[in-house]
Amino acid sequence: xxxxxxxxSNAVVTMDVFRYEPDASELPRMQRYTxxxxxxxVVLDALNHIKDxxxxxxxxxxxxxxxxxxxxxMMVNGEPRLTCNxxxxxxxxxxxxxxxxxxxxxxxxxxxxxxxxxxxxxxxKAWLIPAEDRELSEGEYRQSxxxxxxxxxxxxxxxxxxxxxxxxxxxxxxxxxxxxxxxxAQRYNxxxxxxxxxxxxDVIFSEEGIWDCTFVxxxxxxxxxxxxxxxxxxxxxxxxTKDFFKSVLVPWGKRQQPAESR
Amino acid sequence: xxRHQPATPAKQHIRPMPVGWWxxxxxxxxxxxxxxxxxxxxxxxxFLLMLVARIGxxxxxxxxxxxxxxxxxxxxxxxxxxxxxxxxxxVTPKAxxxxxxxxxxxxxxxxxANYVGWIxxxxxxxxxxxxxxxxA
Ligand code: SF4
Ligand code: FES
Numbered sequence: 001x002x003x004x005x006x007x008x009s010n011a012v013v014t015m016d017v018f019r020y021e022p023d024a025s026e027l028p029r030m031q032r033y034t035x036x037x038x039x040x041x042v043v044l045d046a047l048n049h050i051k052d053x054x055x056x057x058x059x060x061x062x063x064x065x066x067x068x069x070x071x072x073x074m075m076v077n078g079e080p081r082l083t084c085n086x087x088x089x090x091x092x093x094x095x096x097x098x099x100x101x102x103x104x105x106x107x108x109x110x111x112x113x114x115x116x117x118x119x120x121x122x123x124x125k126a127w128l129i130p131a132e133d134r135e136l137s138e139g140e141y142r143q144s145x146x147x148x149x150x151x152x153x154x155x156x157x158x159x160x161x162x163x164x165x166x167x168x169x170x171x172x173x174x175x176x177x178x179x180x181x182x183x184x185a186q187r188y189n190x191x192x193x194x195x196x197x198x199x200x201x202d203v204i205f206s207e208e209g210i211w212d213c214t215f216v217x218x219x220x221x222x223x224x225x226x227x228x229x230x231x232x233x234x235x236x237x238x239x240x241t242k243d244f245f246k247s248v249l250v251p252w253g254k255r256q257q258p259a260e261s262r
Numbered sequence: 263x264x265r266h267q268p269a270t271p272a273k274q275h276i277r278p279m280p281v282g283w284w285x286x287x288x289x290x291x292x293x294x295x296x297x298x299x300x301x302x303x304x305x306x307x308x309f310l311l312m313l314v315a316r317i318g319x320x321x322x323x324x325x326x327x328x329x330x331x332x333x334x335x336x337x338x339x340x341x342x343x344x345x346x347x348x349x350x351x352x353v354t355p356k357a358x359x360x361x362x363x364x365x366x367x368x369x370x371x372x373x374x375a376n377y378v379g380w381i382x383x384x385x386x387x388x389x390x391x392x393x394x395x396x397x398a
Contacts, residue, residue: 022273078287105274113274149364168290171279216293217353234357 011037013088014095015046017058020106028106030097031055037092044072044083047098047110060110067224070160074110075099080162080222101165103174117161120177123203124185131195147192154187154232156225163219163229169212176212177203179219179229186232210236292349299346302339309335351376 012034020028033054035046044062051058062072065084072083077097088096104112130141163179170176177185185204189197203209213233220230284290309332316322326332354376355369 020275022275026273026275028275102277103279105276107274146361146363149361149366168279168283168293171283214293214297215353215356216290217356218287218289220356221289228356231356231359234353235359238357 009037011092013037013046013092015050016095016097017047017050017110018099018106019058019109020100021057021108037088039089041088042084043074043076043081043086043088043096043098046088046096047083058110059108068158070158073101073160073162073165075102075165080165082160082162082224085224101161103165103167103171104161112161114161116174117159117164117178117181120181121159121184124177124181125196125200126181126184126188128188128191128194129196129199130193141193143192150192151187151190154183154190154227154229157184157187157227158225160224162222162224163227166218166222168216168218169214173208173212175208177209179213179233180227182210182213182236183227183229183232186236189236204236205240210240213237296346296349299342299349302342303346305335305339306343347380351380 013036015033015035016030017033018028019031033050035049035054038045041049044065047058047060048062051060060072060074060083062084063069064071067082067085070082073080074083075081075098076083076086077091078099080101083098098110100106100110100112104114104116107113134141157180159180161180164170167176167179170178182204185200188194189200189204205211210233213230215230215234217230220228223229280286284294312326313323316326352373355372358372360367360372
């Protein structure tokens with residue numbers, strides 16, 4: 001463990017921070033701050049130092065400070081990052097550029113408008129809809145470890161939206177349901193206790209759903225929780241294609257949503 | 263209809279997608295290169311169709327193969343088609359996830375199966391060509 005011996009040093013870090021104050025100006029600008037460098041500080045600590053000691057008008061979101069709440073996502077030197085998980089020492093002595101998550105509208109400074117994302121979570125019904133309703137007295141919905149393993153990876157999502165800020169398909173077309181919401185839809189579709197894949201099909205298999213994905217794969221790389229939305233989406237594409245061929249070859253079988261509805 | 267009521271503020275700043283977005287990140291650039299490879303894959307398919315069209319005329323068949331233009335095309339297309347093949351082989355484990363009980367089958371095995379298939383088909387083709395040349 002490197003001891004934090006820098007408290008007494010005079011080392012500093014230059015931070016270039018994106019500022020957008022709609023009441024003051026239509027246009028955003030970059031503002032430079034100089035903050036003390038500490039071995040154990042993350043970018044979020046530096047932002048909090050700015051807010052507490054230098055400029056109280058700087059606005060940004062954060063909560064848990066431990067990579068769990070998913071609210072501190074920003075672009076750090078152009079990469080979507082959880083700022084509570086990005087150490088100054090990994091950038092030092094170079095200046096650090098902090099901007100709001102790419103492709104999202106900016107409300108103020110580092111704060112993005114996430115309404116669209118919340119809508120998409122609702123559209124794909126990212127919650128468990130039990131296959132069969134049960135009385136409480138009938139006990140719990142049972143699931144084997146093997147069934148849990150099917151979707152567990154996708155259930156680790158913390159809704160930080162870093163994957164959206166890495167996705168050029170979303171950048172070009174903000175209606176795209178996008179990596180996290182599609183991975184979460186898959187998460188429930190693959191859950192043995194859930195019975196609502198048909199209800200989710202319209203949205204998932206629409207053009208704004210999985211077919212907008214061009215498989216750039218950056219969502220998987222930037223995800224701090226290893227969710228691998230790219231994999232979830234490709235798996236859904238395979239499922240959709242299989243269903244489509246089944247519906248063509250075995251038309252009397254269970255009718256499924258066709259793969260394409262362009 | 264979403265139950266969530268968007269609280270869209272009166273003013274918000276939209277950052278347009280930069281025109282040269284795919285030049286701004288190596289991974290974006292590599293993605294665009296992979297997309298570009300489809301032109302050469304299409305080219306190969308076209309070339310194959312042209313050969314098929316000449317299948318009854320050995321002279322025309324050979325002439326097309328020996329044409330300097332087709333040589334240039336092949337030299338140009340080969341790296342792109344190899345890049346296409348390798349990048350797509352390497353991402354198959356993302357689309358094809360197999361579980362053995364609670365354990366995922368190692369993605370290296372799934373990607374590797376493509377390479378094994380590739381080698382087997384290539385060797386078989388070379389073998390058939392070898393026999394064909396021998397009997398000609
Ligand atoms: S999939 Fe990963 S990057 Fe995307 S919102 Fe969930 S945790 Fe964040
Ligand atoms: S502050 Fe909660 S994830 Fe960073």
